[in-house]
Structure formats: C-alpha cells, structure tokens
Amino acid sequence: MHSVSRFARIFPRCATSCRCLSSYPEPYVAVNEPMPEYAPGSKEKKELDACLAKYQNHVEDIPIVIGDEEIRTNQVHHQVAPFDHQKTIAKFTYASADLIQKGIDTSLRVRRDWERRPLYERAEIFLKAADLMSGKYRMDLLATTMMGQAKNVVQAEIDAAAELIDFLRFNAQFAQDITRYQPLSPTANITKNSTVYRGMEGFWAAITPFNFTAIGGHLASAPAMMGNVCQWKPSDTAMLSNYTVFKIFREAGVPAGVINFVPADGPVFGNTITSSHDLAGINFTGSVKTFHHLWKQVGQNLENFRTYPRLIGECGGKNFHFVHPTADVDSVVNGTVRSAFEFGGQKCSACSRAYIPASLWPKIKEGMINIHKQIKVGSPLDNDTFLSAVIDDKSFNRIKGYLDHAKTSPNLKVVAGGSCDDSKGYFVEPTIIETSDPKDKIMQEEIFGPVVAVYVYPDNKYKEVTKMVTETSPFALTGAIYAQEENVKQELVEMLKDSAGNFYINDKSTGSVVGQQPFGGARLSGTNDKAGGPHYLLKFVSVQSVKETMVPSKEWRYPSMAA
Numbered sequence: 075m076h077s078v079s080r081f082a083r084i085f086p087r088c089a090t091s092c093r094c095l096s097s098y099p100e101p102y103v104a105v106n107e108p109m110p111e112y113a114p115g116s117k118e119k120k121e122l123d124a125c126l127a128k129y130q131n132h133v134e135d136i137p138i139v140i141g142d143e144e145i146r147t148n149q150v151h152h153q154v155a156p157f158d159h160q161k162t163i164a165k166f167t168y169a170s171a172d173l174i175q176k177g178i179d180t181s182l183r184v185r186r187d188w189e190r191r192p193l194y195e196r197a198e199i200f201l202k203a204a205d206l207m208s209g210k211y212r213m214d215l216l217a218t219t220m221m222g223q224a225k226n227v228v229q230a231e232i233d234a235a236a237e238l239i240d241f242l243r244f245n246a247q248f249a250q251d252i253t254r255y256q257p258l259s260p261t262a263n264i265t266k267n268s269t270v271y272r273g274m275e276g277f278w279a280a281i282t283p284f285n286f287t288a289i290g291g292h293l294a295s296a297p298a299m300m301g302n303v304c305q306w307k308p309s310d311t312a313m314l315s316n317y318t319v320f321k322i323f324r325e326a327g328v329p330a331g332v333i334n335f336v337p338a339d340g341p342v343f344g345n346t347i348t349s350s351h352d353l354a355g356i357n358f359t360g361s362v363k364t365f366h367h368l369w370k371q372v373g374q375n376l377e378n379f380r381t382y383p384r385l386i387g388e389c390g391g392k393n394f395h396f397v398h399p400t401a402d403v404d405s406v407v408n409g410t411v412r413s414a415f416e417f418g419g420q421k422c423s424a425c426s427r428a429y430i431p432a433s434l435w436p437k438i439k440e441g442m443i444n445i446h447k448q449i450k451v452g453s454p455l456d457n458d459t460f461l462s463a464v465i466d467d468k469s470f471n472r473i474k475g476y477l478d479h480a481k482t483s484p485n486l487k488v489v490a491g492g493s494c495d496d497s498k499g500y501f502v503e504p505t506i507i508e509t510s511d512p513k514d515k516i517m518q519e520e521i522f523g524p525v526v527a528v529y530v531y532p533d534n535k536y537k538e539v540t541k542m543v544t545e546t547s548p549f550a551l552t553g554a555i556y557a558q559e560e561n562v563k564q565e566l567v568e569m570l571k572d573s574a575g576n577f578y579i580n581d582k583s584t585g586s587v588v589g590q591q592p593f594g595g596a597r598l599s600g601t602n603d604k605a606g607g608p609h610y611l612l613k614f615v616s617v618q619s620v621k622e623t624m625v626p627s628k629e630w631r632y633p634s635m636a637a
Contacts, residue, residue, distance in 0.1 A: 102250055104243040106587060107208060107236040112227045114457060118213075122227065125213035126455060129163065129221050129314075136166040136317045138173060139335040141180045145173060149339075153313045156224040156463040157453050157499035163221050164314040169338040174305065174346040177334040181277045181303035182352060184331040189273035189301040193253060197246040200299050203326035204242040207235060211322055218315040219287045224462040224499075226454045229417045230287075234315060238288035240588035241606065245292075245299055247589075248608035257619065264625050270618040273301025276354035276380055278614070279347040280304050281340075281368075283359045284311040284465050285420045291319040292605065293357040294333050300614040302354065304333045307343045311465050340364065348372055355384035355613070359422075362389045362598050384613055388422065388593075388600040390520050391551025393574070393583045394543055395428040396566065399533045401556035402580070403434060407441035409554070409582035414526035415449065415504040416584065418461045420469075422599075423552040423576065423584045425526055427517050429543060431533045439489060439528075442506055446490040451501055463499035464523055470500040473523035476516060477505060485511040489528070512539075518547055540566060544573040551595030552586075554578035575602045 110118040133152075137144035149168035155161040169177070188196070207215060215234040219225050225233065257267045278297040282290040294306040308316035320335045336343070344364075347353055348371035356372070358365055365387040372383050395413070397406050413425035430438055454462040464470055474494050480486040491505030504524040509517060512529045531539040543553070553574035555566045563579060570577070575595030576586055586593040592607025594600055603610050 102247055104240070104247040104589060106589060107239040107243075109231050109236050112231065122213050122216055125217040126220065129217050130161075133162050134164040134314055134317070136164050136313055136337070137335075138167065138169045138337060139320065140173065140177045140331070141184075141334070142330040145169070147173070151310060151337075153222055153311060155221055155499075156311075156465050157501070159467075159496075159499060164317075166310075166313050166317075166337050168342070169336045171342055171346045174336055174338060174343060175350070177305050177336050178277055178347075178350055178352060180331045181305065181334060184329060185273070185277070185303045188298075188303060188329060188332050191301075193249055193271075193301070196299055196301065197249055199327040200242045200295055200323075201246050203295075203322050203328075204239045206322050206326055207239050207242075211318070214318050215287065215315065218318045220454045222314040223284060223287070223312055223465065224454050225417055226459050226462060227457070230454075234287035237286070237588060238291045238319070241288060241292040242295060244589045244606065245296055245611060248611050249299055251608050252611055252615075264623065266622045266624070268620045268622075270620060271300075272616045272618055273297075274354040274381070274384075274614065274616045276352035276383075277350075278302050278304045278355045278357055279343075279353070280306045280357045281343070281360060281364075282306065282308055282312070282316065284309040285417070285422070286359075287312060287315040287319065289359050289605075290316040291323075293359065294320075295323065296605075296611060297355070297357060297614040298328065298332055300611055302614055303331065304357075305336050305343075305347065306333055307336055307338055307340075310337070313337060344368055344371060348375055349378070351378055351380055353379055353383045354381065355386065357386045359388045365389050365600075386601055386603050386613055388595075388605070389549075389598060390422045390522065391549040391595055391599045392426050392518060392520050392547035393423055393549075393552040394547075394554070395425050395583060396540060396543055396553070396555045396570070397428065397430045397434060397438070398536060398555065398557035398559075398562055398566065399431045399433055400558040400562060401434065402558060403437045403441065405580055406430070406434070406438055406556050407445065409556070410438075410526065411442055411445050411449075413554075413582035413584045415461055415524045418464045418502065419504075419524040419526075420464060420522055421584050423586065423593075424522075425554070425583045426521055427547075428526055428528045429512075429539055430528055430530055431536065432530050433533050435528075435530045439506075439508075443490050446504060446506065449504055451503060453499075461504065461524060463501050466500060467496065469522065470494065470496050470502065473502050473521060473525065476519075476521050476523070476525060477502075480505070480507045480516065483514070485509055485514050486516065486527075491524075512542055513546065520549065537569070540569045544570055548598045549595065550574055550597040551599035552576045552578070552583040554581060554583040556580055572596075575599065575604075 147167040153164040216230045219230040219234040253271045280293040452459045489506040491503040493503040588606035592604035594602040
C-alpha cells in the first residue's frame with residue numbers, strides 16, 4: 075500500500091490549486107499493474123470462483139447516487155448476463171431530467187472546495203482507489219465484468235483490474251508531470267511569473283461504454299483528479315461493474331457530489347447536459363452517431379454556455395492488418411485471430427479487415443482455420459472459453475445482418491464460421507470472410523463483432539493496395555503492418571502515417587497499455603486525445619498565467635519620449 079507521503083514529497087502544500095512548484099527530488103513514478111494468471115488451482119482462481127458464486131445468484135439493486143443520496147425512480151430497467159439472457163444480475167432505474175439537473179447543482183456546490191484542494195490530495199484519493207482495486211476489490215471487479223459484459227477471466231483481468239488501476243496510477247504521475255512546468259522569470263527580483271493549473275468552471279459529463287470497465291472508471295475519474303466535478307452516465311449493459319467502480323471511488327475518499335452516478339436514458343441525459351449553462355465538457359466513448367449528435371447540440375446551444383465546452387470523443391474504428399509478402403506467417407495468423415476474435419471483436423481496436431498477399435494467403439488461411447476449429451465459444455465462466463456472447467440483442471442483430479450479407483453477396487465467401495444463435499445467449503461464431511471487392515461495405519463499416527474480412531491482393535500490387543487501405547475507411551484508430559524487410563517497413567509506415575492513431579509493426583492491432591501506447595484515433599474514430607498518456611489530462615485544466623511585479627511603477631512615458 076502506498077502512503078500519503080508519496081505525494082506530499084512531490085506537491086508542496088499551497089493555497090492555490092494545482093500550483094506545483096516542486097523542488098522535491100523524488101517524483102512519483104507509476105508502474106504497470108502485474109496480472110495474475112488464474113491457473114486452475116491457483117490462489118487467485120479460487121478467490122475468483124468464490125466471488126463469482128456471490129454474483130451468480132444475486133440481483134444487485136443499483137441506485138442513482140447524487141451527493142450522499144441514493145435515489146430510485148419508477149423507470150425500472152434490468153441488466154442481464156449476455157451469455158444467459160434469462161439471468162438478471164442488476165436492477166436499476168433511470169434518472170429524469172430533473173434528477174440530472176439536481177446532480178449538476180449538487181456537483182456545482184462542492185466544486186469550489188474540491189478544486190481548491192491541492193493536487194496531491196486529490197491524486198492520493200485515486201491512488202488509494204487503485205490500491206483497493208489491486209487488492210480488496212480485484213475479484214469483485216473481475217466477477218461483475220465477467221457476469222455483465224461476458225468477458226473471460228483473461229480479458230476481465232486486462233480490463234477491469236490492470237488497465238483501470240494503471241489509468242489511476244499513471245494519471246497521478248501525469249498530473250505531476252504536466253503541472254511541473256513554470257514559465258520563465260528573467261528578472262525574478264523585479265517580476266515573478268507563474269502558471270496555475272485550475273479545474274474548469276462548471277461540470278463535466280462522462281458518457282461511458284459497455285466494452286471496458288476501465289473506460290467507465292477512467293472517463294469519470296480523470297476530470298475529477300484535475301479538480302473538476304462530473305456526472306457519470308454508465309452504459310446500461312455495464313451497470314454492475316461500473317457501480318462497483320463508483321463504490322470503490324467513494325470508499326477511497328472521493329467526496330459526495332464530486333462524481334455523481336446517474337444512469338439515464340441517453341437522449342434525456344444528452345439534452346439535459348447540453349442545455350445547461352454550466353457544461354464544461356463531455357468525456358465520451360461510444361458511437362459516431364451519438365457523438366455527432368452531442369456535438370451538434372453543443373453547437374446549437376453555444377451562446378448559452380458560461381464557457382466553450384470541451385469535447386473528448388472515442389468512437390471506434392475499422393482497423394486493419396496489412397500483410398506484406400515478407401511477413402512471418404505465424405505472427406500474422408496468431409495476431410489476426412487474437413485481434414479479431416478476443417472479447418467477440420467488441421474492442422474499438424479489433425482487427426476487422428485484413429489485406430493479405432496471394433502468395434501467403436493459402437498458408438495464412440490454413441493456419442486461421444486450424445485455430446478456428448479449436449476456439450470455444452461459451453460461458454465466460456468456463457476456463458477454456460476464448461470468446462463468449464456479444465453484449466445484447468441489438469449488437470447480435472447488427473452482426474447477424476453482416477453475416478447474412480456475406481452469405482448472399484457474390485463478392486463474399488465465408489471461409490470459416492458464420493453462424494449465430496440467440497436462444498440462450500447472444501452467441502456469434504467467429505467468422506472469417508474473403509472478399510473479391512475491397513470496397514464492399516464489410517471492408518468499410520464498423521461491425522463490432524467477431525468478424526474479419528480478408529482481401530487477397532497480387533503481391534506486386536502492394537503499394538496500390540496500401541493506398542487503398544488508408545482511403546477505404548472513414549476511421550483512423552488502429553492498424554498493423556506485417557513485414558520483415560526493413561526498407562519495406564519504413565516505406566509502409568510512411569504510406570500509412572495518417573491511417574491510424576495507434577500503429578503496430580509486426581504485432582496485432584489491439585492491446586494498448588497505459589503509459590506505453592497512449593490510445594486514440596483521428597477521423598471518425600475521435601478527437602485523438604490519447605488516454606493513457608500525459609497530454610490527455612490537459613483537456614481538464616484551465617491554465618492561468620500570473621505575473622507579480624515587486625517594484626512599484628514610477629513612470630508612464632516611453633524612454634523614446636525623453637527630451
């Protein structure tokens with residue numbers, strides 16, 4: 075466990091919030107959270123199984139939380155297990171527009187005291203939350219994510235434990251790093267210049283997705299760490315895990331009202347926050363359609379705001395693997411299977427299209443089919459399950475539409491998979507599709523399911539196809555190239571420079587790690603603010619420049635005016 079002194083060493087107590095004039099030699103340095111293996115019979119596996127048993131036969135009654143008040147309305151909803159949609163795991167209610175406004179008002183009342191607390195005190199609270207997640211509540215985070223979002227133990231550990239802990243700890247380091255800068259004072263005995271890193275006036279809204287518990291906790295906590303207050307609207311299909319995170323924040327010491335937990339209908343929440351005079355910003359992960367709508371609402375209400383709201387958006391991708399004839403076949407096979415099918419392809423970074431040279435396609439196809447035969451689709455609670463159900467009926471039906479298209483289009487051929495069944499859970503078989511048309515919609519549109527489309531190209535046309543890769547999709551989130559020749563790698567990196575915010579060389583397009591590969595993309599993938607890196611936190615800061623003059627002014631004339 076960390077002690078309070080870790081940040082007291084770094085941030086001196088000062089009256090002005092976030093004024094970090096550090097002269098301490100020992101800065102706080104975060105390290106990535108180690109991940110247990112959950113091998114059969116291991117201590118951590120036994121602890122997880124016991125925790126899962128607690129949630130399998132229990133329906134959590136989740137309130138709206140505003141300040142210290144737990145509220146329930148008559149708009150009742152339920153979260154079910156995607157792999158067994160007859161099993162209800164949580165009951166929750168929607169906040170009305172009036173309750174959302176009450177949350178805003180409550181946060182604004184506590185904003186001043188929270189913003190004026192020294193940064194090291196705020197960061198210390200979230201570091202305590204990270205410690206609780208690393209120990210006391212680790213299994214609760216995994217169990218609620220496995221039950222509610224159908225992640226197997228490996229994917230749940232990567233997300234709900236390791237990545238969320240990393241976000242909190244690295245944000246504490248990054249907050250220290252970015253607030254360390256102070257401007258020049260060339261004549262310090264006459265004029266002293268300084269920079270104050272303030273939280274923003276108003277409130278932030280965090281609108282979070284189902285697919286990563288870590289994103290839910292991060293989008294709400296990052297603005298709060300920097301001195302802001304936040305209304306957190308969790309996804310209906312991640313309610314249980316997100317509420318677990320919220321309770322950990324409160325136990326760690328986040329004051330009532332700094333983060334309010336506000337389940338709500340999407341349009342009602344969006345309409346309420348974007349019509350508020352006090353909106354400071356929106357921290358969003360979700361669909362392009364929803365982000366566009368929110369941006370338009372902000373624009374339409376621009377004259378009503380106290381300050382220009384800041385918008386952060388991460389909206390998905392149509393991510394690619396581009397394979398050169400010199401690529402290592404095994405790396406391509408294993409990387410593409412993992413990237414396309416882990417967590418049912420429900421990662422913003424999942425490989426959804428692959429460009430493979432004709433000379434390598436027979437071996438790559440054979441390798442992928444051999445692995446496909448071994449993949450188990452089933453309950454995430456089974457040790458040998460590689461992927462489980464997709465999140466809900468809407469997702470299932472959308473993916474099924476693409477599979478039906480693949481089975482009827484003359485341009486497409488199902489190489490492996492293609493089946494789906496929602497009788498018990500929303501199960502979609504991992505699917506490999508070969509297309510003769512590189513512009514087919516299956517190569518352009520985001521599917522968000524375990525489906526990868528392959529275009530086989532003539533080896534000597536790789537430059538033309540590389541150009542096609544960057545022009546085919548409106549997204550630019552992640553991409554990977556596989557090539558062994560150094561000059562080819564350099565050439566492809568340059569040609570695909572604008573195609574992805576996160577780029578991989580001889581590695582799959584998924585798996586960014588906080589502090590190692592800050593994450594985000596451009597074009598319709600989002601605002602590319604790079605969560606997991608230091609610059610992201612600057613979005614939540616209102617910088618003030620201060621000049622103090624110690625010598626009284628005695629003259630108004632310019633020297634050039636002297637007689």
